[in-house]
Amino acid sequence: xxxxxxxxxxxxxxxxxxxxxxxxxxxxxxxxxxxxxxxxxxxxxxxxxxxxxxxxxxxxxxxxxxxxxxxxxxxxxxxxxxxxxxxxxxxxxxxxxxxxxxxxxxxxxxxxxxxxxxxxxxxxxxxxxxxxxxxxxxxxxxxxxxxxxxxxxxxxxxxxxxxxxxxxxxxxxxxxxxxxxxxxxxxxxxxxxxxxxxxxxxxxxxxxxxxxxxxxxxxxxxxxxxxxxxxxxxxxxxxxxxxxxxxxxxxxxxxxxxxxxxxxxxxxxxxxxxxxxxxxxxxxxxxxxxxxxxxxxxxxxxxxxxxxxxxxxx
Numbered sequence: 578x579x580x581x582x583x584x585x586x587x588x589x590x591x592x593x594x595x596x597x598x599x600x601x602x603x604x605x606x607x608x609x610x611x612x613x614x615x616x617x618x619x620x621x622x623x624x625x626x627x628x629x630x631x632x633x634x635x636x637x638x639x640x641x642x643x644x645x646x647x648x649x650x651x652x653x654x655x656x657x658x659x660x661x662x663x664x665x666x667x668x669x670x671x672x673x674x675x676x677x678x679x680x681x682x683x684x685x686x687x688x689x690x691x692x693x694x695x696x697x698x699x700x701x702x703x704x705x706x707x708x709x710x711x712x713x714x715x716x717x718x719x720x721x722x723x724x725x726x727x728x729x730x731x732x733x734x735x736x737x738x739x740x741x742x743x744x745x746x747x748x749x750x751x752x753x754x755x756x757x758x759x760x761x762x763x764x765x766x767x768x769x770x771x772x773x774x775x776x777x778x779x780x781x782x783x784x785x786x787x788x789x790x791x792x793x794x795x796x797x798x799x800x801x802x803x804x805x806x807x808x809x810x811x812x813x814x815x816x817x818x819x820x821x822x823x824x825x826x827x828x829x830x831x832x833x834x835x836x837x838x839x840x841x842x843x844x845x846x847x848x849x850x851x852x853x854x855x856x857x858x859x860x861x862x863x864x865x866x867x868x869x870x871x872x873x874x875x876x877x878x879x880x881x882x883x884x885x886x887x888x889x890x891x
Contacts, residue, residue, distance in 0.1 A: 658698040659714070661685065664705060668712040669752060669771040672778075679707065718751045719879035719887075720769040723871045730758035730767065745769060745876050756780060757839060765790070765860030766868060775888060779864060785837040787820065789862035790844050795854040797829040802851045806834075812846055819847070835862075 659667075665676035665685065676685075683691045686706045687699060699705060705712045722744060724730070729740045732754060741755055748769075756768040756776045770776055779786050809818035821835040834844060845855045861868055864887060871877060879887075 658700045658703075661687070661692060661697040661699050661705070662695075664699045664714055665707070665712060666772070666774045667714045667717060668705075669715060669754075669773055670707060670712065672774040672776075675773075675777070684708065715751045715771055716749075717772045718749055718753055718770060719772065719775075719884055720745050720748045720753060720876050721866055721871065721879055722767045722769060722876040723868055723873050724759055724764055724767045725874045726762050726764055729761055730755050741767060741769070744874060748876065748878070759860060760842060760845075760858075763858045763860065764873065765858075766863040766866060767860075768863065768866070779887070780839065782839060786839075786864045787835060787837050787862070788860060788864075789833065789835045791825060791857075791859045791861050792832045792834060792844060792848065792855055793857035794830050794832065794848060795856055798824070798832055798848075798853065799829075802853075805851065806847060810847060810850055812843075812850055814840065817843065817847065833861075 661680060662673045662676035665671065665679065666673045670676065671679070677695065679685055680695065680697070681693055683693055684707060685692050687697070687703050689704075722741060724741055724744070727739060728744065729738055731740050732742055734740050745753070751771050753769040753771045754776065756770060756779050759765065759767055768779070778784055803822065803824075806819060807822050809816060811817075817838065817840070819834055819836050821833075823833045825831040825833050834847075836843060844858060848855050866879075866883065
């Protein structure tokens, strides 16, 4: 059995996951640098830096401030209140785009009446139903979890195994869902939210959301295989090209890899394709969010500015 990281001399490879950017080597010909601290590799999105704090604050106010329902009047296309598609998305049903489809197909009732008008607005006393389900405008919640091993990325498990929902029980009464998934034995960053529109954006392949993983292999990654991965491989479900690849440790057994594809078990399959066994897989960066100050098994709410970045600047 492998010794826990904390029991290995010098902390073992487990401490290397927080190597600084200078520790990542882009190829075997470059010498190893001293290891630093802070899992910052590839987490700084340059697009964000062009926006001023004032812009972020203004957008944050619009995005995270609770929606008011002025007056008591029932909804209508030109009146006050919140747009029906936004109300449905805030209730965690789906994205606004999909909500438009539900409205157009006559699936939504307001005060007992089928509403098919685009742009319809809901008043604060209106009763909105999707089928027999009463929709409530929930507060939008965004939770970032540093997932440990042996937890399933699902809301419930018929075999009563541990799920990520067990770790975020104290996050509030809102029903939140994982965005994407991590395998049971994969650790690292996982976002959970009841914001259907944002979840759809982050999960859609066309948005090319960046993810960075740290991979520990059973043997050193050879120079030839390193170049094969950088140039692109063809797996059983088609070609794959990584966005970046680097050595993390001098023994070339810990690798940093950046991808944007959401294909199932992609990182593991890349290395297995070349004859390597993945001993540990840890997602260190997701959509510009990092594990900084977030120990394994703990979670935190996203700051307003982080939500704004996810919604508008990805």
